[in-house]
Amino acid sequence: MSLLRFFxxxxxxxxxxxxxxxxxxxxxxxxxxxxxxxxxILLTRKPALSKPILGFAxxxxxxxxxxxxxxxxxxxxxxxxxxxxxxxGARTAIGALVLYALLPIIRNTFTGISGVDPAIREAxxxxxxTDRQLLLQVELPLALGxxxxxxxxxxxxxxxxxxxxxxxxxxxxxxxxxxxxxxxDNVLILAGAVPAALIALIADLFxxxxxxxxxxxxxxxxxxxxxxxxxxxxxxxxxxxxxNFLRDHGASRIVVGSKDFTEQIIxxxxxxxxxxxxxxxxVERRFDLGGxxxxxxxxxxxxxxxxxxxxxxxxxxxxxxxxxxxxxAYRQVKSSYAKEFSSEWTEPLGFDNTFAILVRGDDARRxxxxxxxxxxxxxxxxxxxxxxxxMSRRDGYPGFARTYGFQFKEIREMDLSLTYRALAKGQVDxxxxxxxxxxxxxxxxxxxxxxxxxxxxxxxxxxxxQKALENHPEVRxxxxxxxGILNVEQMRELNYAVDGxxxxxxxxxxxxxxxxxxxxxx
Amino acid sequence: xxxxxxxxxxxNVSFEIAEGKKLLLDLNLTIDHGETVVLLGRSxxxxxxxxxxxxxxxxxxxxxxxxxxxxxxxxxPIKLRRRIGYVIQDIGLFPHLTIExxxxxxxxxxxxxxxxxxxxxRELLAMxxxxxxxxxxxxxxxxxxxQRQRVGVARALAADPPxxxxxxxxxxxxxxxxxEIQQEFRSLxxxxxxxxxxxxxxxxxxxxxxxxxxxxxxxxxxFLGPPAELLASNHxxxxxxxxxxxxxxxxxxCS
Numbered sequence: 001m002s003l004l005r006f007f008x009x010x011x012x013x014x015x016x017x018x019x020x021x022x023x024x025x026x027x028x029x030x031x032x033x034x035x036x037x038x039x040x041i042l043l044t045r046k047p048a049l050s051k052p053i054l055g056f057a058x059x060x061x062x063x064x065x066x067x068x069x070x071x072x073x074x075x076x077x078x079x080x081x082x083x084x085x086x087x088x089g090a091r092t093a094i095g096a097l098v099l100y101a102l103l104p105i106i107r108n109t110f111t112g113i114s115g116v117d118p119a120i121r122e123a124x125x126x127x128x129x130t131d132r133q134l135l136l137q138v139e140l141p142l143a144l145g146x147x148x149x150x151x152x153x154x155x156x157x158x159x160x161x162x163x164x165x166x167x168x169x170x171x172x173x174x175x176x177x178x179x180x181x182x183x184x185d186n187v188l189i190l191a192g193a194v195p196a197a198l199i200a201l202i203a204d205l206f207x208x209x210x211x212x213x214x215x216x217x218x219x220x221x222x223x224x225x226x227x228x229x230x231x232x233x234x235x236x237x238x239x240x241x242x243x244n245f246l247r248d249h250g251a252s253r254i255v256v257g258s259k260d261f262t263e264q265i266i267x268x269x270x271x272x273x274x275x276x277x278x279x280x281x282x283v284e285r286r287f288d289l290g291g292x293x294x295x296x297x298x299x300x301x302x303x304x305x306x307x308x309x310x311x312x313x314x315x316x317x318x319x320x321x322x323x324x325x326x327x328x329a330y331r332q333v334k335s336s337y338a339k340e341f342s343s344e345w346t347e348p349l350g351f352d353n354t355f356a357i358l359v360r361g362d363d364a365r366r367x368x369x370x371x372x373x374x375x376x377x378x379x380x381x382x383x384x385x386x387x388x389x390x391m392s393r394r395d396g397y398p399g400f401a402r403t404y405g406f407q408f409k410e411i412r413e414m415d416l417s418l419t420y421r422a423l424a425k426g427q428v429d430x431x432x433x434x435x436x437x438x439x440x441x442x443x444x445x446x447x448x449x450x451x452x453x454x455x456x457x458x459x460x461x462x463x464x465x466q467k468a469l470e471n472h473p474e475v476r477x478x479x480x481x482x483x484g485i486l487n488v489e490q491m492r493e494l495n496y497a498v499d500g501x502x503x504x505x506x507x508x509x510x511x512x513x514x515x516x517x518x519x520x521x522x
Numbered sequence: 523x524x525x526x527x528x529x530x531x532x533x534n535v536s537f538e539i540a541e542g543k544k545l546l547l548d549l550n551l552t553i554d555h556g557e558t559v560v561l562l563g564r565s566x567x568x569x570x571x572x573x574x575x576x577x578x579x580x581x582x583x584x585x586x587x588x589x590x591x592x593x594x595x596x597x598x599p600i601k602l603r604r605r606i607g608y609v610i611q612d613i614g615l616f617p618h619l620t621i622e623x624x625x626x627x628x629x630x631x632x633x634x635x636x637x638x639x640x641x642x643x644r645e646l647l648a649m650x651x652x653x654x655x656x657x658x659x660x661x662x663x664x665x666x667x668x669q670r671q672r673v674g675v676a677r678a679l680a681a682d683p684p685x686x687x688x689x690x691x692x693x694x695x696x697x698x699x700x701x702e703i704q705q706e707f708r709s710l711x712x713x714x715x716x717x718x719x720x721x722x723x724x725x726x727x728x729x730x731x732x733x734x735x736x737x738x739x740x741x742x743x744x745f746l747g748p749p750a751e752l753l754a755s756n757h758x759x760x761x762x763x764x765x766x767x768x769x770x771x772x773x774x775x776c777s
Contacts, residue, residue, distance in 0.1 A: 123614025126577055126687075127628050127677075128603030141618045 021172035028097035030234035040109025057103035093170030101154035108150025112143025145215035152207035167290035257303030269509040304468035311458035322456035347483025364446040371451040385428035387416030438496030527591035535585035563738035607678030607686035646676035
């Protein structure tokens, strides 16, 4: 019921996301067809190529989608001054989707044509058909059913994989799924997953019936008449698609980015709304960038400013050892970023988002747990739930366990946003969350004190490209005003307003800025 | 239309697939316009190989094949093939095309006007005893083996080529249908006066259709002459085939 209500309340957004999703899939399949069918035909003419080409396509299929998206981001493939693959956004997502769609299309084109009865091919040759006539009038029409079957598989794969594209700011229904996962909101997850599943189902049914219609006699003979219109449609779709990438970043524009969790979206809004209020610049928002994408996007010049944390920059990006003193950490990253990345760290926002070791309130009261050392003593009976991030970082699990002497009964590695719920439901007993997370109060969790000072400081600071500051010096002033604007309790409140009360980040930030007298309430 | 010289000439033609493995050995054969030469022999004797060198589906490894006085190597293969009708045992009708479209294929490749293609297809259907109104719009799967074979012959005749190659065209038919279609084919042959090369392993068929028979064994032509002479030949392979012919005749008289 609540899902239905969600759809009714957000119908415009749902429709927009569905269209984005269809667009990603449609353009990807069109490109994959333009590459895959000719390649498949080539393989039937030069069978020696079939091993390397099918092998490559096979390997592409086995690469996990998020990893493939990650590989493509630093790529910088230019064609006529236009970057066709690389960076964040639909472009790279389409690149990855095309790679996934290629295998079934190449393979089915190849097997479809190879499967044509040799007697039919010989009759055609003996009657004086040229290779081209044989291909267009006999082989392709007879292979068409098999080729469509390949397109059908490719489409269903793409509809599913495209949901993950939201992680690199490519849009589509994945936005709801990722947002839902972050906010622990099942309705939001379903709002993304259900339409995606329906699209896959409808595409499957439609292409299935098309396949049957073509396999039945007769229809295939009309294929020659379809070749040019189909080619034209595919090209149109691609041209229309690429025109999206050509949007010029005008001189009076500034792009604000954010990572892919609630706090970052709030901070992104904070930057964006302040810049909008204090300058005449047009602000473009590119939020929801997963992993280190925000950093890579900034280096690539695709975003101008986002909020980074000193600890993250030091450890995950600069690959330096942790520094316990917050002021020293800030000085280090500021000078390194100026040298290595031509970007500037401005004033810290005023709060520290470090790892928070959390337990259930009941457990804490019953066992009188105050510090992490308290917890370490009874950890052999405990199950821990950690995000992938915490497991893999240098300031994450290995050093943590060593410092405090943890010996868990079981460690479950899961998405960070799922750990809170898992803890609240008693599926795990201890998690490593974020100190500013709104869910801490929502689930009545208790943060244990880092009594051995293991975790380095994670002060939140806007990072801005020097180029952007040169073009728009007024931005420096604006960012300075944001120095010390939030403490950790306020950040938790804002996070809770979004995660716990399901309010829009836009509204929450507007309210906050108005309260802070940065925005004048109209 | 006739070119210079005989319709088809084989001049010391050999064909080997690998060093030493010869499918055809020093073949010499001249086929005149309007003649029907039947290439007879067991499976693997080189009949089909011989035939495929006429329309250049295969090129000789030594020697020369000439069609209308011109070496096949000098012909544009596409032009050459369109002058030669081709019927194979598996028929090779295109399953995605109607009977009418199958027959009209070569005329369409030759860019005949649509109306002329249609009329020609219907004319040919009638010629091979298939009612045009009921067959033109059907698909190959809807036809019996004998009907399909007739369509195969009609398709080979479509652009009115001066020569026709037939590779065991009736091999897959039951004996009765086969008899019927052979008889029809004979009258068609007389009516059209085309040069034909016909491959078969059935000596009865060879006797029924040939003006001359070429008997092949292991890639060599061991006999070439009119059917009557074959009966008198002393070559063991010829006698084996003749013996077989007498046996079938007897068997058929009994039944």
